[in-house]
Amino acid sequence: EKVYGVSNWGGGYFKIGANGNVHVIPDQQQSSMKIDFSSVIKEIREENIQFPVVIRFHDILRSQVMNLNESFNSVIEEANYKGTYKGVYPIKVNQMREVVEEIVDAGAPYDFGLEAGSKPELLAVLAYNTNENALTILNGYKDEEFIRLALLGRKLGRKVVVVIEKYSELLMLVKISKELNIEPIVGIRSKMRAKGQGRWQGSSGDKAKFGLTVAEVIKSARYLEAQGMGHTLKLLHFHIGSQLPDIRAIKDAVNESARIYAELHKMGFKLEYVDVGGGLGIDYDGSQSTNDSSRNYSVREYVADVVYGLREMCDLENVPHPHIVSESGRALTAHHSCVITEVVGEIKPEGASISTELIEGEHILLSNMRALLVGMDDNINLQETFNDASQWKEQAAEAFKLRVIGLEELAKIETLYWQILRDVQTRSAEKTFTPEYTNVLDSTLSSQYLCNFSVFQSAVDSWAIGQLLPVVPLTGLDTPPVKNCSLVDITCDSDGKIDQFVIDHATSSVLPMPAVSEDEKCYLGLFLTGAYQDVMGDMHNLFGRLNEVHIFSHDDDPEDFYIEEIIKGTTVEEVLSIMQYHPRSMALDMKRLIDKQVANGKIRPREGVKWTDFYEDCLSGYTYLNTD
Ligand code: PLP
Numbered sequence: 285e286k287v288y289g290v291s292n293w294g295g296g297y298f299k300i301g302a303n304g305n306v307h308v309i310p311d312q313q314q315s316s317m318k319i320d321f322s323s324v325i326k327e328i329r330e331e332n333i334q335f336p337v338v339i340r341f342h343d344i345l346r347s348q349v350m351n352l353n354e355s356f357n358s359v360i361e362e363a364n365y366k367g368t369y370k371g372v373y374p375i376k377v378n379q380m381r382e383v384v385e386e387i388v389d390a391g392a393p394y395d396f397g398l399e400a401g402s403k404p405e406l407l408a409v410l411a412y413n414t415n416e417n418a419l420t421i422l423n424g425y426k427d428e429e430f431i432r433l434a435l436l437g438r439k440l441g442r443k444v445v446v447v448i449e450k451y452s453e454l455l456m457l458v459k460i461s462k463e464l465n466i467e468p469i470v471g472i473r474s475k476m477r478a479k480g481q482g483r484w485q486g487s488s489g490d491k492a493k494f495g496l497t498v499a500e501v502i503k504s505a506r507y508l509e510a511q512g513m514g515h516t517l518k519l520l521h522f523h524i525g526s527q528l529p530d531i532r533a534i535k536d537a538v539n540e541s542a543r544i545y546a547e548l549h550k551m552g553f554k555l556e557y558v559d560v561g562g563g564l565g566i567d568y569d570g571s572q573s574t575n576d577s578s579r580n581y582s583v584r585e586y587v588a589d590v591v592y593g594l595r596e597m598c599d600l601e602n603v604p605h606p607h608i609v610s611e612s613g614r615a616l617t618a619h620h621s622c623v624i625t626e627v628v629g630e631i632k633p634e635g636a637s638i639s640t641e642l643i644e645g646e647h648i649l650l651s652n653m654r655a656l657l658v659g660m661d662d663n664i665n666l667q668e669t670f671n672d673a674s675q676w677k678e679q680a681a682e683a684f685k686l687r688v689i690g691l692e693e694l695a696k697i698e699t700l701y702w703q704i705l706r707d708v709q710t711r712s713a714e715k716t717f718t719p720e721y722t723n724v725l726d727s728t729l730s731s732q733y734l735c736n737f738s739v740f741q742s743a744v745d746s747w748a749i750g751q752l753l754p755v756v757p758l759t760g761l762d763t764p765p766v767k768n769c770s771l772v773d774i775t776c777d778s779d780g781k782i783d784q785f786v787i788d789h790a791t792s793s794v795l796p797m798p799a800v801s802e803d804e805k806c807y808l809g810l811f812l813t814g815a816y817q818d819v820m821g822d823m824h825n826l827f828g829r830l831n832e833v834h835i836f837s838h839d840d841d842p843e844d845f846y847i848e849e850i851i852k853g854t855t856v857e858e859v860l861s862i863m864q865y866h867p868r869s870m871a872l873d874m875k876r877l878i879d880k881q882v883a884n885g886k887i888r889p890r891e892g893v894k895w896t897d898f899y900e901d902c903l904s905g906y907t908y909l910n911t912d
Contacts, residue, residue, distance in 0.1 A: 287765060287796055288756045289788045292570025295619050297344055298811065304762025304798075306809060310343030310837045312351070317842040319835070321758040324845070325624065325807055328833055333850060334906045335807075336625040336737040338818070338832045342848070344620040345383065345814075346390035349373075352612060353394040355587045363591050366605040372421045374399040374562060375409060377613025377815050382834060382849065384412055387616065391418075397443075399423060399611050403430050410437050419609060420444040421559065423473070423494070423521070426453050428460060435466040447471035447521050447559075449494045454504050458511050470508065471519030471559065474501055474544055478536035480525035480563065482576050483749055495522070501544065505553050517553050519609070520545050523561025526614060529574040531581035534563065535589050542597030549603040559609035560590055566618045568752045568812055569786045577752040583615065614815040621814035623742045623830065624758065627806040628911055629734035631772070634702035638695050647689045649680050653700040657707070666708050667721050673704045705729055730768040730794045732781070735808060736909045739773045739780045740824035743810055743817055747779055754786040754811040757798055765796030771808070774909055775825040805911075823862070828854025828907045857903045867903050874899045 290298050290306070299318075301307045307318040319341075328337055356369035373387045375398055388398065397418035400406040406422060410433060413420050420442055422434055426449075437444035446468055448454045454470070461468045475495035479485055496504060508514050524537050538560060545558050564586050565579030574580050581589075590608060598605050640654060653676055656669060680697040683689045689697075709729055712722050737743075745751035755771065770793065773780035785795045800806040821829070832851040838844040857867035875896045882892040 286788055288754070288761075289570040289786055290754075290756065292572075292789060293567055293754050293786060293812065295567075297341075297347075297619050300761050302762070305759045306756055306761070308341055308344075310341045310835075311347050313347070314842065317837050319837060319843065319845045321624075321807075321809065324833075324835065325758065327847060328624075331833075331847065331850065333831050333833065334853075334908065334910060334912070336623055336735075336742065336830050336908055338621055338623055338742075338813075338830045340382070340621045340814075340832065340834045342382075342386050342620070342834055343837050345386045345617065348616045348619065349387055349390040349394075349396060351583065352587075352610075352616065353391065353396060355583055356591070356608065356610075357394075359584070359587045359591045360608075363588075363595055365591050365595050367594075367607040369608050369610075370395060370397065370419050370557070371610050371612070372397040372399040372419050373616060374401065374423075374611045374613040375405050376401050376819075377562075378617045378818050379405065379408065380818065381408075381412075383617065383620075383814075384408070388412055388415075395419075397421065403427075403433070406430060406433050410440075410442075413442070416441050416443070418443065419557075421447060421471070421519075421521075421609065421611065423447050423449065423523075423611075425449055426456070428456060431457050431460050432464070435461055435464055435468060438466050438468060443469060445469045445471045445519050445557075447473050447519065448496065448504060449473055451496065451500050451504060454507060458508070458513060461513075462511075467513075468516055469518050470513075470516045471521050471557070472496055472501055472504055472517070473521040473523070474498065474541065476522050476524050476537050476540055478524055478533060478540045480528050480533045480537075482525060482527050482529045482565075483751075485525050498544065501548070502551075505548060505551065509553075514553060517548075518555055519557040519559055520548070520555055520606075521559035521561060521609075523611065524563060526562055527565045527576070527579075528563040529565060529576060529579050531579075531585060531589060534560075534581075534586060535593055538590050538593035539597060542594050543601075545606060546597060546601035546603045550601070556607055557609050558594060558606045559611065562611045562613055564610070564612045564615040566614055566812060566815070568754065569789075569791060570754075571789050576750075616815075618812045618815040621818060623737060623810040623813055625735040625737040625742075625808055625810065626911060627733045627800060627808065628736050628774075628909055630769075630800075631732040631734060633729060633731070634699075637699040637702070638692075640696045640699050647683070647693055649676055649683060649689065650693050650697050650700075652676060653680075653697050653704070657700050657704050660704070660707050660711070662711075664711075666712055666715075667719060669704065670708050670721050670725060673701050673708075677701045726768055727793050730770055732772045733769045733797070733808075735771050735773060736911060737773050737810075737830075738775050738821075738824060738827040738908075739782065740775060740777070741821035741827050742813065742830065743782065744820050744822065745817060746782055746784070750784065752784055752786055752791060753782075753813060753817070755782060755795055756809050756811065758807045758809045760798035760800075760806075763798060766799045767797050768794035769797050770794055775827065777824060780824075823854075823859055826856075826859045826863070826907060828859045830908075831906070853906055853908075855904055856907055859907055860903075871896075871900050871903060 395417040398409045398413040399421040400409040401424035473495040568577040770783040831853040834849040881887040
């Protein structure tokens with residue numbers, strides 16, 4: 285448990301059981317409920333679903349929706365705050381229909397709504413957010429169609445708020461709503477001075493891509509008033525970036541927005557909502573710090589800072605407490621899904637070795653290296669041995685380029701080098717003091733485990749922005765780890781790797797691994813992938829979407845679960861079609877080519893049929909390695 289820091293980043297949803305397997309506790313309200321990942325893997329195999337697989341725990345989604353709403357409601361009550369909480373889920377974070385439906389369903393008792401940031405998202409949100417008491421918030425850049433769709437929502441009796449990102453959108457909104465004679469609900473996004481920190485800090489400040497300056501905010505309000513529509517301005521919105529690591533940025537932004545809200549109110553614009561956007565972070569590395577992959581606050585603290593921050597300013601300014609809207613996406617979805625991949629090979633740094641026996645007249649570099657290995661004993665200075673071996677290996681590479689030593693001598697020197705390093709590692713492990721070189725040694729000697737997945741499809745942020753995602757072997761954790769490794773995927777791209785891992789309260793370039801036996805498959809879980817990873821993954825090397833399994837727990841049996849839905853991943857012919865190939869005619873062409881060889885007597889007819897069928901089977905199969 286400590287090695288992988290599961291309880292630090294797991295949000296209470298994951299733990300390592302006494303049997304050494306990772307368990308999921310899908311409902312925090314019922315801690316006796318736990319599902320063993322090994323049972324999930326068994327069931328997936330029995331269903332003949334190929335790995336890698338995305339697992340969605342719908343109970344976790346529901347639980348997160350409930351936690352956020354209950355937190356706001358209880359702090360609002362405790363603070364005697366006069367407004368209510370009306371949250372929305374920004375579907376950009378994970379647009380999967382099943383995810384959106386689950387959130388809408390779990391959020392129904394709280395009138396929890398949806399947010400859209402583009403036309404396709406708006407079309408989805410209009411169809412799925414049918415609760416007339418829930419908000420539909422529309423951010424992002426808009427065209428006339430976008431605005432007409434928003435007004436269609438108003439016609440259907442929905443609380444659709446068009447958030448103005450730039451001034452010209454307001455002119456368009458006023459014109460079209462007058463033309464259609466439909467009253468809009470207008471929101472404005474303000475560019476904030478309060479700076480977010482972390483990877484998305486560019487979302488605030490003068491150079492922010494979205495929002496109005498304070499001058500534009502006033503101009504917009506006055507324009508609406510002049511058009512007889514001042515009363516339609518109902519919401520003030522800000523968003524200073526996702527994954528805010530430091531609570532102070534949130535406090536600052538809430539304070540600034542409350543001031544703007546209060547001033548507008550005193551100018552006669554009776555806004556009803558303040559929308560604090562997203563930004564509620566996830567503690568990916570479990571360090572509870574201001575690291576980019578962490579956060580130094582809890583959900584409860586975030587909620588309290590929003591509620592009390594607004595209350596304090598409104599009371600000072602003597603204006604009513606607004607209803608509070610938040611647009612948390614990451615915090616709702618990150619925990620609910622994970623990717624299970626299998627280890628399909630090990631790439632050892634030393635590769636194979638050759639015999640290093642002495643030959644008359646060999647080069648001194650080779651003799652020195654051999655002497656170093658032979659001379660290893662309990663009294664040897666290990667650091668010096670490591671330094672010498674490393675230096676001589678580099679010198680040997682130079683000597684080879686300069687034609688001073690031959691290929692065989694180079695291979696022997698390298699074989700000896702790896703033997704020395706292994707010996708130094710074993711001897712260092714017995715010492716109580718671990719000097720710095722042992723970290724370099726560990727990482728140099730660690731294997732790369734080849735895993736059946738694509739980083740670009742399943743963990744794209746780990747490649748694109750160095751986002752940490754916890755990785756844990758799913759079984760065999762009842763005994764201490766036996767070796768360290770990093771992970772590489774099956775794409776033909778050297779960037780397709782994971783070499784930053786969450787270990788206890790820190791990060792490490794290697795992942796400790798339990799013993800992997802030859803005849804048992806080793807499965808790894810890539811956790812906290814439910815936010816953004818699912819939808820931003822790409823098709824590098826034509827590896828498509830993964831097979832998906834949706835899991836629910838059984839109310840009557842705390843350790844049981846059922847697969848509610850299986851969604852097949854992309855097939856080869858589907859990815860090829862996206863790239864403008866015509867798989868059906870390719871199959872016909874292949875058949876023709878094979879038939880020609882049959883006619884020429886190069887392939888026997890029976891064999892020809894088999895090859896044709898095989899090609900077609902591969903076309904309709906999964907894009908990942910078939911390991912069964
Ligand atoms: N609202 C807006 C306007 C956003 O741009 C984003 C994402 O950056 C979000 C909400 C969701 O933020 P988060 O996932 O941090 O909750």
